[in-house]
Amino acid sequence: MKTALDSQNKTLTLAITGDLISSKAERLRPEINALLEPPADAPAQWTQLRLDLTGAKMVDSVGLNFIVSILKAVQKQSARMQILYSNQNVYRTFLFTRLDKHIELVKA
């Protein structure tokens, strides 16, 4: 996973390599949790989180739960969340799980 902070736009980008499936979600969880932990004594450096899934051809239920857990952490910080995708099957998954009602989906 690659991370990048755009200070000007206050956007934190998390780019996931490949599919977001159960085995990968379990591996990424501690790293993401640490990143999303709000700083104790300073304001957050970002107000928008962009999850880059352009490398993914599949997102399974555990991967989706992982996205939901990120969303909840982002909402806790009163920030917004955006998902960047390129694969139509991934987009279909977001639609039938109604994720599009909660997160802005942007086609790359």
Place this chain on the structure above:
Amino acid sequence: MKPCGLSGKFSQRRIHAQVRADRADEEGLRPVHLTAWRGHCLKMSNLLDSASLARPRHVLVVEDDLVSQAFLRMSLQKHGYAVTPVGSAEAAQEKLEDHGFHQFDCVLTDYWMAEQTGLELIDWINGKDANLSSVILTAEGEKNIVTAALRRGVSDFLEKPVNLQKLFAAIARAVEHTKQQREMVRSNSAVKDLGRAQLWMARAAQNTTGQLVVDVCLYPKLAAGGDFLGHFQTAPEEHCCLLTDVSGHDLQAAYISAYFHGIFRGMLQRATPVTDIFNYFNDFLVHEWNQPDQLKSTRSVGTSLAATALLMDSRRQTVSVLICGAPVPVYVLPNGRAQALGTDGGPPLGWFPGLEARTITTSTDRGGTIYLWTDGLSDLAEAHGVHPLCLAFAIQCSKKKCAQLPWLDEADDDLLFAAIHLPSNGGHAGGLQPFLLENYRGDQLGEIDAMFETWRRNLKCAFPEITEASEHDILLASREAILNALKHGCRQQASQTVQFQMVYHPACHRVRVYVDDPGNGHDFDFYSHDENSGRELMDEHRGLIFIMHLVHSLKFERNGASLTLDFQL
């Protein structure tokens, strides 16, 4: 079956020893068995050789210098050769055409002749009969001609003036070379004939006898091999299928396989129990064929024979199976659900005295199809990470398109598989064909990615032109179903097992996936849960929601502990 260091060749010493042994047989010293029969064949072959040796070897001498021609003719005749002398390449061509190439054993030709050179003549001969050897005469030091001659397949060359000892040696080598080449052609032709006979017999097994339909695919590695299938009726409502696979894929393997089929059929027709027949042949291999004195000169290790016998009783609607060293057949019900027919029956025949395998009888009252195959198919499937049934399916699909699966070229063993379609009340089963059968232990959750890759490989093998969307949906729904079955159905316990099957439904062009776990299923209202979970971002049971939206149709049984997922291709 792959050979384990078999040479498969008979040495000359072995032949003589065998002939002596056969004489003892003929004098009634011991009963004539397979070894004796093999000796008779060899003896017959020796006799044929003797007959051809009785004719003097015939040399066509092509020399335009009449003095040299006479010298060569007389020298060779004195040495026991029949000689036809001619004075030009054209005359030589006429002789060969008129008398036939097979009447000559060697051509001895001068290089420098008036109209055509000796090399041009040899080129012409090679174009007509490459097995007829030739020797060319050159002047001393004509290295370029010698080099060109050797490149064009001339057996030998002699420099003028001719040394008689060298002449006789060169002619003897050329004559022997012609003989060997012709024998090789005859042997190849005989092997091809045998291969054709095997294919014919396999096709003969592939017929409709009564209500039974048998489909057979046989791909011997060489022209003939040791994999074989026989199918015959033993009583008005009883059929038998015998599948055999002999170690090695040479003529000896083909011979042993055919011999066993003959014995099996004969003894079975006389109501001998199948286990007794297998026992009898095991004893024969262990105590006679594979005895060290037999092995010394023919094979470094013994011959073994893997076999599966199926006895199908249409009246009782049962099938009895006996397996020795062969892959366990699969019985597929009309709905495509599959089960192994029996268990691994122990080693093949020929390894150890005594037979471990026992006959297992299964009810077939619902009709369906039995698939059986030899380990050549299993080995090739394993090399490509797919199930043998998937490979068989891909081969059949290619065959329907009049093509051959490229993987077949990589096979290092004979391949044979057969589908026996059993009658059911409404006729034959609809042809639902399983292409992947797996069992997963409850503690294998960490291997989900490896399982996933296995499904992907099998799907790609069975349906090379599958769309990305179909592949995605089948793989993702299967992943969700297995994750759910391992986590909740098996509670990740090693003692619990999930059954996973992928089946093709040709009538609807659908892939069906069966997932069965030993749990009690769930007790929530799935459809209201789907609505709520989307609205409120609930984590629970999201896998089932995935499945529901990815399939063409979904069937829950046992509260969801058994899932049937259908996908339109």
